[in-house]
Amino acid sequence: MPPAPMWSPELRRGLARLLTFALLCAVGLVVGAPAQAAANLVRNPSMEASAKGFPQCWKRTGQGKQNFSYGVTSTARTGKAALRITIGAFTSGSRGAVMDCAPTVTKGRQYDLSVWYTSTSAATAMTLYRHDAKAGWQYWTDLATLPATKQFKQKTVRTPPVPAGTDRITFGVNLYGAGTLVTDDYRMVDATAAAPRSTCKIGERCFKGHWQVMPYQSSVRAIHAAVLRNGKVLLVAGSGNDPNAFKAGTFKSAVYDPNNGTFTNVPTPVDLFCAGHVALADGKVLVMGGTKDYAAADGSVGYKGLANSYLFDPTTNTYTRTNDMAASHWYPSATVLGNGDVISLGGLGADSSGTTTTEYFDASAGRWLPQNDVVQTWEWWGLYPAMVLMQDGRLFYTGSHTFGIGLPGSGARLYDYPNGKWTDVPGLQDKDFRDQSMSVLLPPAQDQRVFTVGGGNGDVGATAGRLTDIIDLKAANPRYTAGPLIPRGALANGQTQAADTGKMYVSLVLLPDGTVFETGGALHNRADPVFEASMYDPATNTFTPMAADPVPRTYHSSAFLLPDGRVMAVGDNPGNGSFDMRISVYTPPYLLRGTRPAITTLASTQWGYGSTQRITVDRAVTRASLIRPAAVTHSSDPNQRFVELPMTVNGNTIDLNVTNNPNIAPPGWYMLFVHGANGVPSVAKWVKVG
Incomplete structure (x- = not known):
């Protein structure tokens, strides 16, 4: 069924955090004295020193509608004082307290934060904030949810490494519902482990990584790729953009095992070429839409979509048909929601016109809902519109899509599915030239920042650009801001591309160290591959050049993370109709540093x-x-x-x-x-x- 209403507990918590660190920004925090010999960096950790009825070096935080009170209680774990927060009648928001004398911290270091507490409610969260020299105070992350307990219980959590630009941090416990929370004996200690020296001695590889082109080729045209919960990879071709295969009804899929380089061919029921797909909670892959018919050679009729839908089961390597979608879709989106259901938008219909029907897959029932049971906007969202799930349950259309020019609005939108409403988001650069750009939710997801990279326009044959854009979805009024330009690369003839050119068909891969690997792409529609790869660091907002894939990766190419921390790249479908069946695997520098x-x-x-x-x-x-x-x-x-x-x-x-x-x-x-x-x-x- 449709996702939870917008005023869900998650949204209330999100708004509470926003207003809490907005308050911190408005009033500022007092800089604590430098840490002395004592290991604990928290001042007045046991609440024993107070002024005007409240512990010194602590600050009240919170917002929303509830009956609440703060107090110092003698029911303490140690000493004679502890901090008490009580919420009675509750409607929304939260109440908490954070250190006002915020300790200074050092980039790259980690700190163990701990608190002793009792609580009559499980609606609590240990929350961390950071102060950046440029951005001021901001919410960093929720460290842990604290279960209810009548007896004092300790919770200790280690921070992530302190990012560049952060000079102070503070933390506390927030109460998000009715109940009484008592906290005492806070502690913050430096817990940084000494980093061993790198053992890499292979020159440039130590800094740029290296590629291996596998000694075998893919058994199918790898137009779609899904990493399965068993570590294998589902490669889907359908007809593989081959009109002859389409006419012959030759539709292909294969499961690739990276551990031994084997392929298992999978019977493929219909042409799943240009379908949508997403992993469900049970590990099956939901595949929707595909190709009903190819475009006419004279351009009088475009591609036509399918309404078919299938579940791929990685335990049996088989497709099982679900009920059909309400409409047909070629190039549909697919986004999994917080309740495990899936929403799908856009694409071309059975008559090759833009599909305006919103589709909703009820995962618990294993079926697509009838059109009348789905909230409709009757908007056409384009081809493969990139729809990212936000922390409050809304969707963000990033502006990344395939083909298309002159799309309405600013190029990006906030989409409230339950209410069938959207709001344009400003700031996206050259919105009509972001064809086959790529967007990712930057690490970590808790930061709610989206990165959109590259793009061109296949409809008009424009040269691709080097633009990138970043948006903070936690902001009260989110808008894109310009990011760093994609580094220039080399062309097939070995020449360095011009300063004002970039790439479309780009791939972005989130890596285990919190960076983003950027690879593949071309200057023009299905032509002129660019040999360039780089590592984007969200903490510093910079690209660092890396080793480039020796295989061209343009139209119908993909790159993705394997469970062993390497990156696999497949596909390339240039304008002459050929398809590169080679597989490349990238070893990032982090795998060369030691054990x-x-x-x-x-x-x-x-x-x-x-x-x-x-x-x-x-x-x-x-x-x-x-x-x-x-x-x-x-x-x-x-x-x-x-x-x-x-x-x-x-x-x-x-x-x-x-x-x-x-x-x-x-x-x-x-x-x-x-x-x-x-x-x-x-x-x-x-x-x-x-």
Whole structure:
């Protein structure tokens, strides 16, 4: 059924955080004195010193509608004072307190934050804020959800590495519902592990990584790729943009095993060429739409879409048909929602005209809802419109699409599905020339920033651009701002491309270290490949050149993360109708720095929202994250996301704190990575969230 109303608990918490750090920005925080010899960086950690009835070096925070009170209680864990927050009648918002004397911090270092507490409510969150020299105070992340307890209980969480530009941090506990929260004995200590020296001695590879072109080729034209929960890769061709294969009814898919280089051919029921696809919570891949007919040679009739829909089961390597969608779609979007359902928009219909029907897949029932049961806008959203799920349940249309010129509005929109409304978002550069640009939700997903890169226009044959754009979806009125230009690369003839040219058909891959790998692309529609790759660092907003894939990757190409931390690239379909069947695999520099950590045990592979999950590792680790497996085609994978997992560390036993917001991590299977002090990630373990 349709997702939760907009005033969901997740949205209330999101708004509470926004207004809380807005208040922090407005009033400012007092700079604490430099840390002395004592390890604890918190001033007045036990609330014993007070002024005007409130603990010194602490500040009230909160907003919304509720009956609340603050007080200092003698029912303390130690000493004679603790901080009490009580909410009675509750409608919305939150109440909390944070350190007013915020300690200074150092870039790259990590800190263990702890608090002792009692609470009659489980509607609590340990929340972290950071102060940046340019941006001021801002919400950083929720560290953990705290279960209700009558007895004092301690919670300790390690921060992620402090990003560049952050000079102070503060934290506290927020109460999001009726109840009483008591906190005492706060602690903040530097917990940074010494980073071992890199063992890489292979020259340029140490800084740029390296590619390997596999000694075998793909058994199918890899136009669509989906990483499965068993680590294998579903490669879908359908007819593979081959009119002869379409006429013959030759439709192909294959499952590729990166571990042994084998392909298992899969019977493919219809032409799934240019379909949409997304992984569901159970690990099956939902595939919708495809090609009913090719365009006429004289251009009098365009491509036509299918209404068919299938579930691909990775345990049996088979497609099973669901009910049809309400309309036909060629190049449809597919975005998984926080309740596990899927929304699909755009594409071309059975008559080759733009499809205006919004489709909604009820995952629990395994069926597409009838058109009258779905909120409709009757808008045409284009071909493969990139729709990113936001933390409050809305969708953000990033402006990345395939083909098209003169699309209405500013090129990007905030879309409120339950109410059938949208709002234009300003700032996207050259909106009509972002054909086969790519957009990703930057690491970590909790930051709610989207990065849109490159693009051109296949309809008019324009030269692709180097533009990038960044938007903060947490802002009260989000708008795109210009990002750094894509680095220039080399053309097929070895010449360096001109300063004012860029690439379309670009691929962006979220990596376990929180960076974004940019690779592939071309100057023009199905022509002039650009040999360039780079690493984008969200913390510094910069690109660093990396080794380029030696295989051209233009139209119908994709790149995606494998569970071992490498990147696989497939496809290339130039204007002469040929298709490059070679497979390239990229080893990032982080895999050349030393020994990898390993996750030795998982207490469970089934992870609930707001839960704490225990793992053990074989050495000290500094970070943990979940990465949603790729389901990518045509520079489009709006479901790709990196979710930070705040850690509680006790030697080699690690407790990982899972977000309580399913819009941050929609239900499904994720790759779990941990990172050693040398920055090297583990091989991923698979866990199911939700």
